Amino acid sequence: YAWGWAWAGNTPMRLWKRYTWLGGVRTPLVVHWPAGIDGSQAGAVRDQFCHAVDLAPTVLDLVGLDVPTHVDGVEQLPMDGASLAPTFDDPDAPDPRRTQYFEMLGSRAIYHDGWKATTDHVGAQLDVEVELLEGSRDFAADHWALFDLTRDFAEAHDVAAEHPDVVDELVERWWAEAGANDVLPLDDSFIGRAIALEPSPWPVGWRHTYGPGGGPVAEDVLPPMGGGFRIVADLTVAASGAPDGVLAALGDWSNGWALHLTDGRPVFCVNLFGEPVVATADPADALAPGPHRIEVAYHRQRAGGGPVVLLVDGAPVADARLGCDLPFRWQIGGAGLRIAHDSGFPVHDAYAPPAELRGADLAGVTIEATALAPPDVRERLRVELGFE
Template identity: 30%
Template sequence: MQAPKGAPNVVLILLDDTGFGQYSTFGGGVPSPTMDKLAAEGIRFNRFHTTALCSPTRAALLTGRNHHSVATGVISETATGYDGYTSIIPRSAGTIAEVLRQNGYMTAWIGKNHNTPPWEASIAGPFDRWANGLGFDYFYGFNAGDMNQWNPIVYENRNLVPPSTDPKYHFTEDIADRAISWVRQVNAISPDRPFFLYLAPGANHSPHHVPQEWIDRFKGKFDMGWDRYRQETLARQKQLGVVPANARLTTRSAGLPAWDSLNADQKRIYARMMEVFAAFGAHTDHHMGRVVDAIKALPGLDNTIFIYIVGDNGASAEGGIEGSVNENLFFNGFPEKYQDNLKVIDELGGPKHFNHFPSAWAHAMCTPFQWTKQVSSYFGGTRNPMIISWPGHITDRGGLRSQFTHVIDIVPTLYEITGVTPPQSLNGVAQQPIEGVSFAYTFGDAKANSRRTTQYFELGAHRGLYHNGWMASALSFPPWQPIRTGFDPDKQKWELYNIDEDFTQSTDLAAKNPLKLRELQDLWWAEAAKYHVLPLDWRASERLNAELMGRPELGGKRSKLTYYPGQLAVPNDAAPRVLNKSWSVTADVNVPANDAEGMIVTHGGITGGYGLYLRAGKPVFSYNYLAQERYVIEAQQPLPAGKVQLKVDFNYQGAKGEFGKAATIVLSANGSKIAEGRLPQTVPIQFSLGEGMDIGQDVGSAIDFTYKLPFRFTGEIEKVAFELK
């Protein structure tokens, strides 16, 4: 089918975990020349909203429906069986990519895919909810919430991409190269067909990985601390006009320390973490600029609309109060200590750590608003900058748009400007109504009245309701608190803001206007019932445990599972569930006579996990306890050449239902014990968000630092068999 005459090319860039006050284009302290250029030739939106979390925003962005309407009320790794929370986007909510593809567009998704259910992300499929099954002709990226930028698990369409051999490899640079290559190739082959490019870097999500030369540029730039940063940022925002002149700086969110209360060591490590984060952000904008410039340089692409959404939610506070060198500690419910992190201050941003800055810096990145990512009831979590450039069509160069808009409004806007009518039936399935409202009317009229009059918000029992200039907001738990108990939504405190007059949600009017608050509370319940928001669920870390939550288990109820060489990057939900129980793994291998080494089986990486491998011919079982300790149990003698049956018995010391308890390890060869040891604690919730299990090599990051990736086994592996006890 041919695209409508005059239909533009569409380039949609979506950053991850980015606050309103982060980049310089909106007054922040991180340079953003690519955003500056697009804003100078297009328009900026300062009242655009997301859902406060990754998967929900991305599903809403692609479908034009509210996140609970398309079953993504949470990230896919915390899905439950309730209608609004399964993480399975229904066929009745077809993506914009599928519709455009059927209307003559060439489509590509490059970068982060966080919308494939984890239990469907293995080589066993099904693949209809991978990017290619969601309307994209081409996919290059990762299927997870976050990814190691130095050693990512990357897929091209459905095929695992071999690890790069370039010692300077970085994922953001890689996806920029891929995006440029794809546009050049398809435009050269079919210049009369428009394209839809969805480019979604893993940045600025942790880990904050970035080349050292970028970090060096920011040395000393954040020594003023987060409190002064907020004041300076608001002043710049007013000067730029991206906030009203009467906008008030909100108070520091409850539980966050004042910068002046910190000691010298805390200030040093926290400032460094921010330098690394700023470098990561600037590096990302630079590479997005390479893509924009390359597209603009191609002949015949004058009719291209660029939509740059600066964050799928606010900046992330998941680094905790003291910051983190392993974000997975947060997801397992453990805080970190700055004294420990200070020891590796010069390694931050490099391949040894999964680093994340402190929660108070995240709050500062969301200036001038309250709160951060995860908090859907306040604009710190949901208000993200957006820039749209469409040369020849948007003529108000450098203009500002302040209509209240939401991520679900992108799809109907694109349908309007491309001339494509959203189908009532797609691939034989009747379609849910588009719940977004086109804001194409704002392109030519900065003063037009907003056509979005109502929008609910909910995430983890954070609740909010916007209606005709008013906002009702209710907080559940601070986002840096991973274990959440004793919550009663009926006792939740609600606040009320007149955001037509109070841009930043700085003055609570609940006591002065209880009737208006009651009106919005009642409307929230009506919207919640309409869009499948109920029941409310405020749990956090425990929902990451797939077995505890009862999410689909590919192995069924089998206690014995067998794998073979070449099975790589098997996702968590397709790998043996070995947490908080006893288990064994038996590997039948053929050991070479010389230089016997390499990985036999591993699960996880630098954030946590285990590995069974040979080093100098000696069997080794390595257990990474959330990068806090790496326990190594090693045989004293090399294995003999020839066939060997190598076995690890992992004997969990906790009772059923007890998490993270100790374990004893027995390593044996051909039935004889060759080594043993004890783990004083074990990983309770998850090894990693993005790295799975490998047989015969390690395709992600390393379990420990004693071997060099990909650490292929030099012998032969017949099979690797697990028994779960």
């Protein structure tokens, strides 16, 4: 959405994600633990500094577990955070930590003892930001603004000119933290940072089967569906008939897909940017008691989009057509794939999460990418190693 909404949502802080101004890093934290926090503290506010890295040490502290130094014989990196537990019942407890550095695509900041220094750097990311946002495009020319967060909640008053010694100290601390935490060398471009990312284990897989239960499966490890796919659900309908609920669902009504049953009828929906495309079986094709295979096949056309066919036991029962290609990613940090239930927002309004599957036993759901043939591992190794 437009910048105006991002800035309005972050008000009174400045800017948004990808920047280390408070608009990009300050987030509300609500702690709820009736069994462990004195009831007199309900609704109380804490001013101690905390960071996301403090959450895991806090949980381990509360359950009485030490941070493991080795897991399966492998030495672990140390945890950087500290427990917030002392602050739960004592509003005057000292800050668990005094210092925290920040760096995001060249935007830099550091917190220390109530002070926060932040650069005005605008990285080589979105062309419109480079064109319109005020600030430096050169690391060497970056201005470090200084804010007293004990008095200035929103980084509204730059006091760097009044406290140059504090600025110098914080900048020196930032470089020390950056050197100790593998931040360097600095790179403010999307492309440069993306190239440096460690890829997922190869290959992700062109065909996987998922069973019911458990948590969501991250989209990153699902077969790539954009070029065409098959979804196959094997289930056995109970003698009572009329099964209902989700077989598989990914995403929500902003972007996603769902295969579900309504009064025994298979339904498949693809929701593209809020526009649902639905294939629904007729009442005559409702599943009778016994074993069944429900399949969805999408065949991408060269011009983009293409037909979607819904089949029951090998026979087509409904179809639809996508007018455009599927998104490269259904969601960024979104809901993930769920089997035999859904959560959060639905993909469309024909069901309401959790929509747990009832009246049928689901053996599993297989998702297969059909645009690309799985690679020949022997051939890949021969090419990579350069010998037979």
